[in-house]
Amino acid sequence: MSVPASPQRQSGLAHVLHRYITGDVARPFLNRVMRLLDASDATPTERSALAAFMGDAVQDVDPTRLKLPRLKELEMILAETRRA
Numbered sequence: 001m002s003v004p005a006s007p008q009r010q011s012g013l014a015h016v017l018h019r020y021i022t023g024d025v026a027r028p029f030l031n032r033v034m035r036l037l038d039a040s041d042a043t044p045t046e047r048s049a050l051a052a053f054m055g056d057a058v059q060d061v062d063p064t065r066l067k068l069p070r071l072k073e074l075e076m077i078l079a080e081t082r083r084a
Contacts, residue, residue: 012050012056015052016055024063025058029066036068036071039071040071041075042074042078
């Protein structure tokens with residue numbers, strides 16, 4: 001069985017899901033990303049940006065060592081970004 005090619009950079013979430021399907025990220029990581037996307041008050045654009053950031057981050061850092069923000073931290077980051 002061949003591994004599917006990585007999706008185009010059009011969707012950060014598709015990239016994260018691809019990394020999960022190919023075994024590059026574990027289920028707890030994917031679950032945490034999904035909880036952050038679901039629980040935050042982020043706009044669709046902000047959710048896309050977070051997913052793209054996570055997709056890029058797993059390319060740069062071993063996913064088992066990648067620290068995801070807590071929901072409260074994400075909300076603070078979003079609030080600061082919106083004020084800028």
